[in-house]
Amino acid sequence: MRTALGFRAHSGWAAVVAAGGTVDAPHVLERRRIVIADPDMPGSRQPYHAATELPLTLATDLVRKAIESSRALALEAIDATWRTLRSRGHEVAGCAVLTGSGKPLPELEKILASHALIHTAEGALFREALLWAARECGLRAACVSEKGLDSEALRRLGTLGKAIGPPWTQDQKYAALAALVTLRDPWR
Helix, strand or coil: CEEEEEEEEECCEEEEEEEEECCCCEEEEEEEEEECCCCCCCCCCCHHHHHCCCCHHHHHHHHHHHHHHHHHHHHHHHHHHHHHHHHCCCEEEEEEEEECCCCCCCCHHHHHCCHHHHHHHHHHHHHHHHHHHHHHCCCEEEEEEHHHCCHHHHHHHHCHHHHHCCCCCHHHHHHHHHHHHHHHCCCC
16 A cells, blocks of 8 residues: 655654545554654753753754754654555655744754744754655655644544544644645645
């Protein structure tokens, strides 16, 4: 079956759903929570928050290390998921990462001066780590705006949870819909 991966990222982790079919006839093949922030690395879940009290050179180093670590963890998780699906005979056509507003971020010094930008930058860090890792695995990767998801399709997917069992939270529904949208209208 032709499938896509959908991701909904949070601080240090993401929900991933492998889905095939259509919104009207979806097939959920895999769903899990992946860790994309090293629990042994201080500040990795919220590196911009951790960097606020540091001199700019140390803050830059902390954020860079957090990005590298998150990319490595995302790569490991996506590669494992992709290999599992392939071993079951599924073609992974690509992936979709849910995004927010998509406004470009300023340089680090300005980010650290604004609590709102700190939160925005942390969200972007984890989404970008997933996109980078998917491309490193040779997968096509698309950004799907969370605000652009069809509420009726989400409602229909909500009923799928009864058939497949938990976990089937908003994270899984959104990730599944992102994957299905990408299969229907790939890499817009």
